[in-house]
Amino acid sequence: MPIQLESPRLILDEVTAQDVHAIHRYASDPEVVRYQNWGPNTFQQTEEFVQQVLQWQYENPRRYYVLAIRKKGQQRMLGAVSLEIDEQLPYAAFGFSLARDMWGQGFATEAALRLITHVEERMPLTRLTASCDCRNVASQKVLRKCGFKSMGVIHQHMMLRDGMRDTMLFELPLRAAAAAASS
Numbered sequence: 308m309p310i311q312l313e314s315p316r317l318i319l320d321e322v323t324a325q326d327v328h329a330i331h332r333y334a335s336d337p338e339v340v341r342y343q344n345w346g347p348n349t350f351q352q353t354e355e356f357v358q359q360v361l362q363w364q365y366e367n368p369r370r371y372y373v374l375a376i377r378k379k380g381q382q383r384m385l386g387a388v389s390l391e392i393d394e395q396l397p398y399a400a401f402g403f404s405l406a407r408d409m410w411g412q413g414f415a416t417e418a419a420l421r422l423i424t425h426v427e428e429r430m431p432l433t434r435l436t437a438s439c440d441c442r443n444v445a446s447q448k449v450l451r452k453c454g455f456k457s458m459g460v461i462h463q464h465m466m467l468r469d470g471m472r473d474t475m476l477f478e479l480p481l482r483a484a485a486a487a488a489s490s
């Protein structure tokens with residue numbers, strides 16, 4: 308089932324082949340990928356990513372969700388929120404990215420909260436996990452505003468373009484799961 312979610316200012320829906328240019332705009336921006344172990348993308352890398360995302364939409368059961376973030380009434384994709392469901396456990400890794408000209412307006416938090424509500428209402432998951440570079444203050448703020456708690460740091464965890472990255476780990480036990488566990 309294709310997903311389409313609405314929040315006060317945003318629509319979150321499935322990525323289409325037409326989104327490749329908008330995705331490339333932010334995936335090729337060195338500032339956007341500064342704390343990531345991928346990018347800045349070549350156009351070919353973005354095309355391959357989009358092909359992969361389109362294939363994931365048809366998997367059954369579906370493990371990977373990359374949802375486009377769009378402003379209501381506008382087609383342009385501003386960024387994405389994502390879920391990667393664990394193969395064995397009822398957990399999913401949560402992520403988000405936004406084009407640089409859209410930062411600082413609360414869009415990532417709004418999109419993330421909407422996806423979390425959807426997960427709580429519709430998916431049999433008990434926990435979301437997330438991780439980010441310890442220097443990525445904006446990402447940590449978004450996660451904390453969504454209720455994620457920091458679980459600690461893995462030092463020297465990942466090689467980035469400017470050296471090794473210390474990674475902060477986060478988790479969010481899901482409300483429905485927590486309520487069931489305590490009843």
Ligand SMILES: CC(C)(COP(=O)(O)OP(=O)(O)OC[C@H]1O[C@@H](n2cnc3c(N)ncnc32)[C@H](O)[C@@H]1OP(=O)(O)O)[C@@H](O)C(=O)NCCC(=O)NCCS
Binds near residue numbers: 339340415444446449
């Ligand atoms: C992380 C990201 C998605 C945040 O998007 P956003 O829409 O700007 O986030 P929001 O506006 O919802 O919230 C960001 C918060 O961080 C703050 N912030 C932004 N940049 C900051 C910085 N460099 N230092 C400290 N705080 C910062 C904002 O003021 C805001 O806090 P506030 O609500 O207390 O005012 C965006 O910066 C991004 O796409 N970064 C590149 C990709 C990335 O790092 N993704 C996460 C990977 S784990």
